[in-house]
Amino acid sequence: MKSRMSQFTEIRNKLAFNIKHGNIQGSLEVAKATANFVDLIASSDGWTVASDLLKIVNDEGKKLTTALPLHATVANVLLQLMHIIRAEYYYAVNQSTQAVQRFVESCMNCEEIQEKKFSAQCPGLKDAILDHIAEYKTELDLSVDNITEQAAEQIQPGEVIMTIGRSSIVAAFLQAKKASEHFSDFQVVVAEGAPQCEGVKMAELLAKSKIQTTLISDTNIYSFMSRVTKVILGTNLVLRSGGLRALPGAHMVGLVAHEHKVPVIVVAPTYKFSSMLSESHRSDNETFNLLANPQGVAKFKDGIIASNVKVLNPMYDFVPPDYVSQVVSNIGTYGVSHMFTAINELYGAVEESAKDLKMAVV
Amino acid sequence: MPPKDKEILKEKEVLQAVVVDDLLSTDFPFSGPKGLLRLANVRLLDYTLSCLSAAGVEQTLVYAAQGSEQLQEHVRASGWGEPGAMAVQVVACQGSLTFGDLMRELDARNAIQGDFFLLTADTVCTADLRPLLLRHRATCARDKNAVVTLAFAQAEPQHAARTEPKQLLLGTAASGRVLAHQRLDPDARNLDLPLDLILQGPGVELRYDLSDPCLAVCSLAVPPIFSDNFDFQTRDDFVRGLLLNEDILGHTMYAHILQDEYASRAHSLPSYLATSVDVIRRWTFPLTPDVSLSQVDRGYRLDVVFNICKQSDVSIGRSDVEDCVIGEGSVIGDNCRLRLCVIGKNCVIHDDVDLCGAVLWDQCVVKKGFKKSHFLAPERTVLSKNNDKSISVKVEERMDSVDSDTDSSEDEGEAADEVDEYENFFNEVQDSLERGFGEKVNTDDLVVEINSSRFANDIPANEVSLWVSKVVLGLPAALKKPPKDVLAYFRPILRKYVGKASADHLNCLLALEVSAQNIFSHAKPFKNNKIAECNSFVCLIKRMINLKKN
Numbered sequence: 001m002k003s004r005m006s007q008f009t010e011i012r013n014k015l016a017f018n019i020k021h022g023n024i025q026g027s028l029e030v031a032k033a034t035a036n037f038v039d040l041i042a043s044s045d046g047w048t049v050a051s052d053l054l055k056i057v058n059d060e061g062k063k064l065t066t067a068l069p070l071h072a073t074v075a076n077v078l079l080q081l082m083h084i085i086r087a088e089y090y091y092a093v094n095q096s097t098q099a100v101q102r103f104v105e106s107c108m109n110c111e112e113i114q115e116k117k118f119s120a121q122c123p124g125l126k127d128a129i130l131d132h133i134a135e136y137k138t139e140l141d142l143s144v145d146n147i148t149e150q151a152a153e154q155i156q157p158g159e160v161i162m163t164i165g166r167s168s169i170v171a172a173f174l175q176a177k178k179a180s181e182h183f184s185d186f187q188v189v190v191a192e193g194a195p196q197c198e199g200v201k202m203a204e205l206l207a208k209s210k211i212q213t214t215l216i217s218d219t220n221i222y223s224f225m226s227r228v229t230k231v232i233l234g235t236n237l238v239l240r241s242g243g244l245r246a247l248p249g250a251h252m253v254g255l256v257a258h259e260h261k262v263p264v265i266v267v268a269p270t271y272k273f274s275s276m277l278s279e280s281h282r283s284d285n286e287t288f289n290l291l292a293n294p295q296g297v298a299k300f301k302d303g304i305i306a307s308n309v310k311v312l313n314p315m316y317d318f319v320p321p322d323y324v325s326q327v328v329s330n331i332g333t334y335g336v337s338h339m340f341t342a343i344n345e346l347y348g349a350v351e352e353s354a355k356d357l358k359m360a361v362v
Numbered sequence: 363m364p365p366k367d368k369e370i371l372k373e374k375e376v377l378q379a380v381v382v383d384d385l386l387s388t389d390f391p392f393s394g395p396k397g398l399l400r401l402a403n404v405r406l407l408d409y410t411l412s413c414l415s416a417a418g419v420e421q422t423l424v425y426a427a428q429g430s431e432q433l434q435e436h437v438r439a440s441g442w443g444e445p446g447a448m449a450v451q452v453v454a455c456q457g458s459l460t461f462g463d464l465m466r467e468l469d470a471r472n473a474i475q476g477d478f479f480l481l482t483a484d485t486v487c488t489a490d491l492r493p494l495l496l497r498h499r500a501t502c503a504r505d506k507n508a509v510v511t512l513a514f515a516q517a518e519p520q521h522a523a524r525t526e527p528k529q530l531l532l533g534t535a536a537s538g539r540v541l542a543h544q545r546l547d548p549d550a551r552n553l554d555l556p557l558d559l560i561l562q563g564p565g566v567e568l569r570y571d572l573s574d575p576c577l578a579v580c581s582l583a584v585p586p587i588f589s590d591n592f593d594f595q596t597r598d599d600f601v602r603g604l605l606l607n608e609d610i611l612g613h614t615m616y617a618h619i620l621q622d623e624y625a626s627r628a629h630s631l632p633s634y635l636a637t638s639v640d641v642i643r644r645w646t647f648p649l650t651p652d653v654s655l656s657q658v659d660r661g662y663r664l665d666v667v668f669n670i671c672k673q674s675d676v677s678i679g680r681s682d683v684e685d686c687v688i689g690e691g692s693v694i695g696d697n698c699r700l701r702l703c704v705i706g707k708n709c710v711i712h713d714d715v716d717l718c719g720a721v722l723w724d725q726c727v728v729k730k731g732f733k734k735s736h737f738l739a740p741e742r743t744v745l746s747k748n749n750d751k752s753i754s755v756k757v758e759e760r761m762d763s764v765d766s767d768t769d770s771s772e773d774e775g776e777a778a779d780e781v782d783e784y785e786n787f788f789n790e791v792q793d794s795l796e797r798g799f800g801e802k803v804n805t806d807d808l809v810v811e812i813n814s815s816r817f818a819n820d821i822p823a824n825e826v827s828l829w830v831s832k833v834v835l836g837l838p839a840a841l842k843k844p845p846k847d848v849l850a851y852f853r854p855i856l857r858k859y860v861g862k863a864s865a866d867h868l869n870c871l872l873a874l875e876v877s878a879q880n881i882f883s884h885a886k887p888f889k890n891n892k893i894a895e896c897n898s899f900v901c902l903i904k905r906m907i908n909l910k911k912n
Contacts, residue, residue: 012446013447292647300517306643307522
């Protein structure tokens with residue numbers, strides 16, 4: 001047992017190292033790497049019954065997320081895969097799709113789930129789990145394509161689209177639309193997203209694909225919104241309620257769009273769906289927001305500021321579900337009111353997944 | 363970044379770092395090694411190791427002057443050095459006390475294979491160290507004599523991070539080569555720089571806006587330099603020694619100024635408090651307690667609204683708490699006001715406590731009504747109004763703007779002299795008039811004496827009347843003679859100095875006001891006779907009016 005523990009330890013540490021240093025870049029790559037890690041655990045010989053596997057994944061997952069507190073994708077993928085393992089067990093035990101259907105649908109009913117100890121021996125369970133994980137990994141690989149396929153229907157010619165900051169998936173979405181038809185002229189207005197000002201890089205990306213791009217500062221969002229027909233946002237997380245945890249400034253964009261009756265579309269693959277319900281409801285260990293380095297807002301070398309002024313630089317913004325119209329993901333487009341059900345299918349009931357992992361999730 | 367990493371690892375060498383854990387300053391009430399000192403409830407060593415790990419260092423050697431077993435235990439418990447992560451090795455050096463001694467140990471053990479990062483255990487740095495390493499490699503490729511690249515952080519002269527009394531003056535050439543490195547006395551008004559420094563060529567920079575986080579990238583040649591020079595004790599000795607011997611040995615140093623990145627040291631009490639405040643204010647993010655810096659001190663969650671970073675099981679009463687780091691199990695009472703505080707585990711703070719900039723280590727108790735700023739309370743101290751065992755740290759007010767810096771210091775000097783001059787004048791005139799009255803000296807002679815005294819003390823003409831009037835009006839009380847006689851005797855003097863100019867009249871009135879106050883406050887002889895006081899005052903005024911009429 002001990003030697004197997006240390007085997008995972010080395011791989012886990014290398015994974016954490018690579019993600020932290022930016023050797024693995026982008027949330028998609030991080031998600032794939034995490035899925036590979038769980039695949040490795042599942043294919044090893046260290047477990048015989050489902051509860052063992054769940055325990056190992058739980059332990060390793062705890063340590064991994066502790067080492068990577070700023071990468072929510074890691075926690076999401078781990079939780080989703082754990083739910084998959086449970087679903088496979090349930091199917092293996094009951095051998096009927098109806099039972100699994102009930103399991104998935106009755107996710108609200110967590111007493112049933114609590115009774116399940118996941119400790120029965122099931123031949124073929126390992127293969128089933130490995131197959132399902134392989135399916136999940138394929139889904140990840142195809143996530144960008146599945147999303148960009150929907151670009152053609154989401155964006156009409158002649159539209160003026162606003163976005164804020166930089167999101168690679170939104171850029172891919174827009175580039176796909178540009179490439180799809182010969183004559184799709186639509187414009188994009190990019191808000192810079194201070195203080196990171198990643199919007200500048202986004203504007204460069206879009207301009208390279210010959211999309212008509214305008215770059216504005218965050219303070220001009222209100223004045224431009226009257227000309228905008230659609231807002232497309234990327235996000236860090238989509239919450240169960242349909243709200244978002246996105247970059248600072250997103251709330252403002254949502255609010256202004258709401259006032260101007262402009263639809264807000266969020267482009268997010270499933271590994272960005274979070275089991276967090278909303279910004280106020282959080283389990284013991286989750287934190288919704290963090291204060292990042294004020295260096296983006298003011299300079300440390302300015303002595304007056306550094307010693308006397310409190311400089312706040314929050315990492316995330318909460319966008320309430322009221323401001324969001326649709327979520328475009330690789331499993332389809334959802335209206336915001338369907339997000340709760342959609343996420344329940346991925347994670348199980350709120351209480352069940354909250355007990356999982358018990359780690360410092362950010 | 364991946365392509366550049368491949369460049370670094372081209373020669374298949376292991377990227378190393380050396381953390382020098384020399385003796386902790388005796389100001390700190392802490393007996394363990396420096397690396398285990400808690401900064402915002404997390405050990406200093408964790409900050410250093412996190413910074414190195416983020417830079418992709420593969421092996422870190424911690425050279426400890428004392429407490430190496432404790433350090434080893436901490437490294438093991440925190441999970442540093444697990445397979446796949448950065449390897450951390452703690453090396454015990456018995457008998458080594460200073461930075462220099464530990465570097466000599468390093469040389470003796472021959473553990474270094476190539477370029478390495480050199481830090482002290484109290485360095486807190488969020489900068490990405492990889493560009494620093496690349497710059498060092500580029501410099502070494504260009505200049506074969508380059509031995510070390512020193513990193514400096516920027517901090518303006520009035521910055522709170524500049525806690526040391528002697529600040530750094532750095533002279534660099536256009537290539538970044540260090541030409542001068544001096545620690546300037548704050549009182550010194552002169553600066554000695556060798557002329558050939560300026561004549562090095564275009565682009566010579568003299569910088570006074572730097573702070574030294576004791577961070578550097580060294581090449582293989584550095585440890586032998588310490589062995590050759592047994593008197594190198596601190597890093598400053600090393601730098602100065604290299605500069606002095608540049609012609610002989612030919613080693614050169616380069617400087618790298620960190621842009622928009624945080625780096626500082628926590629080696630003395632003032633710098634420790636300043637760095638604690640920086641951690642609380644998030645300047646050191648992502649090296650903050652809530653972003654799980656350490657496997658051991660975990661579980662901090664940040665309350666974003668009030669910037670309170672606390673562990674579980676902390677209870678805060680109805681208090682005004684903002685910008686704090688609070689360890690688990692601590693209890694804070696009602697009606698307290700806490701700002702910029704670090705509170706350890708299991709502390710108890712009672713009601714009505716007002717703390718600002720305080721650092722309390724584990725299990726402290728603060729009694730009701732305690733109020734103090736800028737101090738450090740060691741473990742298990744009980745702080746109350748009567749019994750205050752905390753260690754105060756002097757923090758200068760840095761509210762002045764940078765421009766008025768030179769002016770204010772000059773004014774202070776002058777003002778001090780001016781006060782002395784006036785006092786001198788006052789005393790001299792008082793002495794001569796008292797003597798004059800006693801010996802019945804001619805008032806013309808007294809006028810000569812007053813004038814000479816005035817020129818000796820350089821009193822401006824418009825203020826003479828004020829001071830002379832003050833003296834004369836104060837004389838009746840000083841001489842204990844009735845005002846009538848005294849004023850009558852000194853009438854010519856008053857007439858001479860209080861002329862027709864309205865400024866003089868105003869001065870005289872001012873003097874009257876002051877002496878009236880003095881009379882009433884020092885009216886001990888007349889204590890039982892308030893009427894007599896008033897009478898004497900009225901008498902004085904009458905005399906003045908009479909004098910004016912004449």
